[in-house]
Amino acid sequence: MLSRFQAKTIYLLLIAFTPVGLLISVCVGPVAISFAQFLSVIPHVAQFSPPDDISMAGIYSIVTDIRLPRTAMAWLVGASLAMSGAAMQGLFRNPLADPSIIGVTSGASLGASIAIVLVGDSLLPLAGLSTLVIGAFIGGILAAFLVYRLATGSAETSTNGTSVATMLLVGIAITALAGAGNSLLAYFSDNDMLRRISLWNMGGLDVANGLRVKVAVLIIAPTLLALMYFRRSLDAPLLGEPEARYLGVDVQRVKVYLVLLVSIGVAASVALAGVIGFVGLVVPHILRLLMGPSHNYLLPCAAMGGGLLLVLADSLARVVVSPAEMPVGVITALLGAPLFISLLRHRREYGML
């Protein structure tokens, strides 16, 4: 028998815990902020006016300049990665799919390396964003576009439009190609550049600032909402593409929009916060184990779960080796992997492979 929770229960639990997680993230760090301090600073934050009291003014600026942007960005990036992962696993009918499957991550990585090695970060900072961010975003989008075009081109003679299997394989090829480009650039770069490349590849949210959050809200939030629109059309394709068509799903349209939305959302996430693994692959699986694979609840829960995981992981990353910081990807893996493994051991029947 199926021993899983009602999807709605998980959904409501996540809604309840999201504010708690956000609060923890705002209060935790090298400078600990008590709940009482946080409450007293809230009215000032809402009115954008720093308090007169000196110590409270310090807390105010920590909250507004550092913690809030960082928390917001962590949530958006985590939500985007996990929701995109859930959508890609569904679309590709493949449990190993994650957002990087359409080449976004490796493309962004290559874009970042090109920006670091060939362009140099000081050159042409557009509207305050570093060339690194812009290079990574463009790289991610270009790679996804290339994967999509190649997969569509080779399938033109067949009736399927864009073949998902071909897209998977082209994605692997493009990832390998971008990896080769990355290695080549690393080979020709000096020590400083190498360090920056590898730091960027580890990912981290310490770079969060007001401007980056604005970019995240403007680009990532709309893709999350748009992905929600497809939550009912994603179950039928799990039966297979022709079957989904027989059920009335315009599979080609769903594919085009999903790939577009995921590549924009993930490229922005990766460009802003670097490569953060694990969230996009494992959060959807954990949720599917707990509540079943129906996307109607899975997509919003993945967004909230991914957001929550990254917010909490980032909080932990700030305190475990304080005042230094641990790369957040290390924490997400340390938190999520044991949980995932124990769930898998108790649910053999899950076996999607």
Place this chain on the structure above:
Amino acid sequence: MIAFDQKSTLDKMPAERGVARPGELNGEVALSLTDVAVTRGRTNLLTDINLDLARGQMTALLGPNGAGKTTLLNCAAGKNILSSGSVTLNRQAIHRLRPLERARQMAVLPQQLSLNFPFSVEEVVTLGRYPHASGHELDKGIVTAVMKVLQVDSFAQRTYTTLSGGEKQRVQLARTISQLLVSSELAVSQDAVLLLDEPVAALDMPHQAILMDLLTKLCRQGLTVLVVLHDINLAAAYADNVALLNNGVLQSVGEVSEVINELLIKQVYGIEVSVIDHPLTGKPLVIR
């Protein structure tokens, strides 16, 4: 064990020359293939297919392996593989119908399905209600009723991926049939067409009978069925019409008693058989 409706086939006009267009026998045509040909490279998968399915009739599609049965079914389902010819569903060109419009009139169950996501049985059956905005209440009623008839209700909460082949097949049948129903009393929508590709291959005898009885019952309400079968006797017992396909050509289309005879079977399958009358039903019975 095997029940069927003898009367419904007896009061029909005999067809001429053995190549009857069943649709002409009974007024309204639900699904029509006209001059359909499918060519892949230099191979003709289907040639010169003309097949009309009359509303409320069950047509069995028979033929040896590789005859083109699945290809014909795909054409009928509106897959865009036709080299020439046309397919109309309820008098509309099928490729012009939007996916949702088509899904409300026609349900298709292919031969092979690979679903490896851990849905519960009930969730899989409920997918059949996707094209309809009929409300949770009615959907639930229809799903429950169909699951009960096909006897999958006892494991409705089990995970689909853990089922046996025959159980999976019944679940998929329940999903496909629930796509065409309008009430929990198993009333079928009036323009419904159902295409099934070897639906009984994995089923044991009692469940074959349950399925075929259900289809017969739905046909009497106006459901039109095109079903690929391998068991000629099963087709003879239940179908109103038989279409015999060989090498991509419709060898013969017509009522059961006209198509199922020793000569045609020898011609198409290359084996010697005897066709006798079923002692209880009077339908043709093929024995070796």
